[in-house]
Amino acid sequence: DVKVTQSSRYLVKRTGEKVFLECVQDMDHENMFWYRQDPGLGLRLIYFSYDVKMKEKGDIPEGYSVSREKKERFSLILESASTNQTSMYLCASSLTRQPAEEQYFGPGTRLTVT
Amino acid sequence: LAKTTQPISMDSYEGQEVNITCSHNNIATNDYITWYQQFPSQGPRFIIQGYKTKVTNEVASLFIPADRKSSTLSLPRVSLSDTAVYYCLVGDQGTGGFKTIFGAGTRLFVKA
Secondary structure, X not given: OOOEEEOOOEEEEOOOOOEEEEEEEOOOOOEEEEEEEXXXXXXXXXXXXXXXXXXXXXXXXOOOEEEEEEOOEEEEEEOOOOHHHOEEEXXXXXXXXXXXXXXXXXXXEEEEEO | OOOXXXXXXXXXXXXXXXXXXEEOOOOOOOOOEEEEEEOXXXXXXXXXEEXXXXXXXXXXXXXXXXXXXXXXXXXXOOOHHHOEEEEEEEEEOOOOOOEEEEOOOEEEEEEO
């Protein structure tokens, strides 16, 4: 089974802090994704990566950056956390670059910025 | 970009068949339609995918009419454990890469 793990289930940070969310997948998948999920808005794509050191902006990249130095690891960075970034963050991976390829999701990180 | 529209919520009773319809009027020729299920405190998981006509697996069926502007997820004989949010997703090949559009989903509540 594909396993996608995220570094924390719950995280509380202060406004202005730099925040790192880590995601690791163990199935040699090419693509990795970061989403945020807010009530009534569903999942919104922040960034995705289809290869090491490659990244593409999603729908809501403002205030975020990403890093993919190794194929299995995709990090989401909040350079200066703000209260409007309080959300559930979900990482996912998929095998190939096909748009319809099944995505495997991690359990999520619930981030609270105070 | 192909966006989707689904009902916000649905209620059902155990043992009933549930049909959730998704509209995707500007679906592109190469797009596939995929459905995901999400339980509380978990990430979404893949249920079923199709391109046209009907697809069936051990969990659900997916009906897609000829014009592909909508699709219907059918869950046979639901149980309490099918209470979840269901997302309709249309694979999209955007300029310079690809993007996956998740809508707000349909919250299904199954009652005893």
